[in-house]
Amino acid sequence: MLEPQMLFVKDLEVEREGNRILRGISMQVHPGEICGVLGRNGAGKSSLAYAIMGLPQYAPRKGRIWFDGEDITEWGVTERARAGITLAWQHPARYEGILVRDYLKLSKPDAGEEDLEEALKLVQMEPFYLDRMVDKGLSGGERKRIELSSIYLMKPRLAILDEPDSGVDLLALGEVMGLFKLLASGGSSVLIITHREDVAAACDRSYLMCAGKMILEGSAAAVKRYFLSQCEPCVEQKPENTGEAALNHA
C-alpha cells in the first residue's frame, strides 16, 4: 500500500541563467514526517526549497509538484502559503520599523500576548523581544529564531526550513531542534534543508542532493553515514553498502 504524501515532487527541473540547477528531482514528504535534504554547499538544496515554495525565479521548466494530492505547479507563493506551505529562509529578511510582535502576528493574526511569548520561549527568546524591531538591531541568529517562532505560530501543513541552524548559537540549537519535533507532533510535515549532520539526525528520513540531483534516499542515519563518508571529499561513486538507502548518483 502506498504511503500518503503531503508533498510529491516529480522530475523537477529548474534552470537559472542558463544553468540547470535542479535536474530531475523527485521526492516526497509524508504527513507529520520530518524529512531532511542533505547536501554540500551549492548542491541545489535552497533552490529546491524556493521551487517548492513557488518563487517565480525558480519556476520549473519541467516536472510537477503536488501538495496533498493537488497539482500546485502553477500556483504562486501566496496561494501555496494559504494552502499550508511555508518557508523559513536561510537568511530571513529584515524589516525596518516593524515590531517583532507585528511580524509574528502575520503568522497568526489572532495571537494573544501569551501565544507570542510562548512562541519566542520555544526558541529561547525573552518576551522583551516583542517590542524590538525586525531590523538591523537584531543579529542574524536572533532573526533566525524569530523566523522559526513565526513558523511555529503559523502551524503550517508543510514547513520548509532552510538551514534552520545557521547563525543559531549552540545553546539555542537544542531548542530549535525541539521545535521540529513540536511542529511534527502538531501535525505539520517538516522539510529540513541542511548540510549539518547533527541537524539531519533529527529527521525521520532523508535525501542527499548533489549537483542538482537527488542521489540518495533512506533513513536519516544511512544518508548521514553516506554523506560523511563519501561527500567529503566528494568521490562521486556508488557506495559499497548504503544499508536501506537507495542510490541514484548517475
Next chain:
Amino acid sequence: MHNLSEEYKTLVSIAERTGGQPGSFGAEDVIYIVVHGNRILASHALPGVLIEASETGDGIDARIIVQAGTKVAKPVHLCFGHLADSGRQVIRSRIFLEEGSSAEFQAHCIFPNAIEFLHAMEGEIHLGPGSAFSYREVHVHGPEGRIDVRPVSRVRIDERAVYRGDFTLVEGRVGNLAIDIDVEAHGRRSRVEVTSKIYGKFDDFCQVRDIVRLTGAESTALIKARVVLKDRSQGKFLGLVDGAAPGARGHVDCTEVVQGEARAVASPVVQASHPEAEVTHEAAIGRIADEKIQGLMAKGLSADAAIDFVVSGLLR
C-alpha cells in the same frame, strides 16, 4: 460654507485621529492653537509659555516663547488647516526656547479637501543654551487634487541644546512638496536630528532639502529620510551635513523606495570643513527587495499586502 465650530470640530477630530492625543485640544493643562485659514479658532497657553498670534491676510503670524527653565509637560498641539478645496494659508512663526527650557510641539496640518491650495510654513526657531525642542509635523491631505506644501525652517541651536524635527506626510496626496530645513548647530555639544517620512503617489512631487551646519565643537547631527514613491510620483532628496568644527560628527541616512513608474534622486552630501570633523552617509534607492516581499507572501500575504506592510514599517 462651514461655520467655525464645524471647522474646529473637523480639524481637531482629524488631528486626534492622526497622532494627536485625544482630548488635548480644549484641555486645561495643554497648550494649543487651532487655525483655520487665517482665523484663530482657539488658543491656550500655560505659565512659562507666551503665545502671541495675530491674523494676517492669508494666515497668521505667531511668536512663541518658552521661558527659561520651563519644562512643558505635555506636547504643545498646533493645528493648522483649511476645509476648502482652494486657497492659501501662510503660517509665519518664531519660536524661542530660552535657556534650560524644553518642549515638544506637534503640528497637525490638515487639508482634507484641498485641490488647488498653497500651505506655507515659514518658521524661525532659536534654541537657547541647554534647551530641548522636538517638533513633529504631520500632514493630512485628501486623496485627490494637488496641494503646494512649503515647510521652511531656519533653526539656530546654542550650546548643549537639542533639536529634533520630524516631518511626516504619508496620508492622502502629497501634492507638490518642498521641504527646506536649514539648521545651524553653532553651540558646543548641540545635537540635531531631522527626519522626513513621505509617501508619494500618482503624480506627486516631493522635494526634501535638509541642511545642517555643525559649527559648534562636538556638535552632532543625523539627517534621516524615508521616501516611498509609487505610480508616476517623483522625489528629490538633498541631505547635507557640514562638519565645520572640531569633534563634530554627522550622518545622512536616506532610503527611497520606488514602485511603478516613480522616479527618485538622492543626494546625500557630506562635507568636512574642519579636519577634526567626521561625517558619514548611506543612501539606497530601489524597489523593495524580492526577498522581503516573498518572505511575507510565504506567510500568506498577497504581493500588494506585502508591499504595504514593508512600506508601513519604513514610514513608521
